[in-house]
Amino acid sequence: MIKKYSQDELDLDAIASSVKLELRESQKQSFAKDICDMLNYCYENLFCESADGTLELSLRASKTLGELRDDEAVECGCIAQMLDNSPLVQNGMIAVPKAIGSEGGDE
């Protein structure tokens, strides 16, 4: 089933802090709405629900998530991944996101 994110789920202060920003109170409501809209737009357009209720990437009806090879993603995402793994990130010079709103995480 396609998720619908709500503003209540977002800890804006934690997200802002992860990129070394602080928000004014007056910004928080509009930012929460905007980021929630972005999440929902991405989710709705990247996924579709199949007839049997399972979730698929909205690519081709026959192509399910499990059938997509991980290396397909790696091939085109290599630059972003390189940034994520750069020494600047590792030593904390670049504010790379921790697992916001969850304990631990895979970052």
Next chain:
Amino acid sequence: MSDILKRSISEHATALAKKEYSSVDLTGVFLERIERENSEINAYITVARESALASARESDERRACGEARGALDGIPYAAKDNIAVRGLRLSCASRMLENYVSPYDASVISSLRDAGAVLLGKTNLDEFAMGTGTESSHFGRAKNPLDTDRVSGGSSGGSAAAVAADLCSFALGSDTGGSVRQPAAFCGIIGLRPTYSALSRMGLVGFAPSLDTIGIISRTVGDCATVFRATAKRDPLDSTSAHFPTESLNGALPADIRGKRIALIREVMELDISEGQRIAHSRAADALRELGAEVIEVSVPSLRASYATYYAISSAEASSNLARFDGVRYGMRADDTESLEEMYVKSRSLGFGDEVKRRMMFGALILSGDYKKDIYENALRTRARINAELAEAFSVADLLMLPTSSGYAYRAGEFKDGLFDAHAKDDLLCTLSSLSGLPSISLPCSTVRKLPLGIQLIGRAFEEKTLFDVAAHLQCALN
């Protein structure tokens, strides 16, 4: 002299060679017009009057000695203010870099300097190139010269406005998700996003490095080809740049396009596109048939997902990329802070505008926890799938054709409460070539209420010549 402002580069080159006017004359006429019009249009952030006149004098001296360097020698141009020029402010239209002066030239600026072109100044943009209307600029919006109540597009809105308002002969922009092609369409001119890696990105302030490309905005397709020929080259200072086979650009422009297979994308017509844009698209297809091209149809099923894919990847890259602006090495630094951490946070919070903050926060969020699995990683998979679908389309077609935007330029402030919707609607059609790295050119194809609509052609990697040939014929036919 004011009638010379609308001339093409080749017309200027001929006139300069015949000594009808000098580069100093030409540069002076552009500078006078900038002085008169820029306060209204706001296309330029910085005007480099003295250095422009000095470059023009050097060009005239070379020509007098019989040492002119070619078609661009003495031709005045502008560069988007996220491209580094030694000794000039490099603001990215941000408060963060409001007073930052670049210590070096971007490689494309060096190439144009070597070709003898004369830089008039730096043009306005959305802050750090994030936007579709140049409305997020710290220096105020650039207005559309055709209707100043409307946006000039974005993020290279200043460059497009400068060309359309005759404030330069051509301009450089940058295109991450349509930022050269969409403003060119809104202003009724030509915008090229070259093959990713054909033009060096060294000296371009990065937004999303896997998508960023320096692009060219011009009045004619021929001008665009001339500038491209001077700037496309392998650059050892940019490890992602490639050797461009410039010999492929030789030969007459435009070459015969009879028998070329131009594909329309079936799924485009399922999108929210204005009636005027649909008619324009169909008119362009008819013109291609009359020119002897074969118009076919292909399917790109992932088109609908392309903007979500682009937005997720670009925001994720931006969140890491803009971390360098921390108050230490570049730009503004907040005063009265008691710790390094506080200085980082205050400098960034004061220096960046809301649009940049939103995108960095969204990018950070989707690189974390379950969001990363659900959105970022699936956006990468979708990008790979889009590339595969485009490869399939190019197995039967020489070029793809689709509208550049969903309609004509929108009114400034029209999407104040739904800016993301505006971006999604207007950028979606441009994101296919951005995600795939394929070259794309936008050209004007019709007008509605005197406002231009653009059509874009997407080609195979490094086959810019085919794009130029077809676009040049189409521009003639549609005008």
